[in-house]
Amino acid sequence: xxxxxHVSAIFADARAVHADALRLLDSGDIRDAAExxxxxxxxxxxxxxxxxxxxxxxxxxxxxRGLLRLAGEDGNIxxxxxxxxxxxxxxxxxxxxxxxxxxxxxxxxxxLQTADYISDAARLAGYSDAA
Numbered sequence: 001x002x003x004x005x006h007v008s009a010i011f012a013d014a015r016a017v018h019a020d021a022l023r024l025l026d027s028g029d030i031r032d033a034a035e036x037x038x039x040x041x042x043x044x045x046x047x048x049x050x051x052x053x054x055x056x057x058x059x060x061x062x063x064x065r066g067l068l069r070l071a072g073e074d075g076n077i078x079x080x081x082x083x084x085x086x087x088x089x090x091x092x093x094x095x096x097x098x099x100x101x102x103x104x105x106x107x108x109x110x111x112l113q114t115a116d117y118i119s120d121a122a123r124l125a126g127y128s129d130a131a
Contacts, residue, residue, distance in 0.1 A: 013043050014047065047127070090110060
């Protein structure tokens with residue numbers, strides 16, 4: 001694991017972006033809340049990759065490849081893969097870009113459970129106490 005303040009800062013950013021998602025969700029803006037939750041997911045994944053490899057992904061495809069590579073090396077990380085792609089497809093692609101946020105209960109659940117994704121990524125990065 002790479003010990004760096006930057007990893008903690010990225011996890012803090014992921015939590016702040018997720019808090020924004022929750023505020024948007026509370027105000028009834030599910031579409032923008034979905035995008036914020038996706039961004040929080042990506043940031044947490046970037047932090048995990050940085051902590052494990054020492055290199056921060058530059059673009060989204062680097063994040064996706066990095067997560068798959070880490071999952072191949074550590075079976076514990078594989079639990080994040082489906083959750084990551086679920087958020088990418090449903091929150092980012094279908095809800096935000098296409099504007100199809102149905103069923104709303106599924107979008108809502110994924111937005112809320114992004115907090116668990118961030119916590120799990122932080123734990124797997126060795127930053128479980130990052131707040």
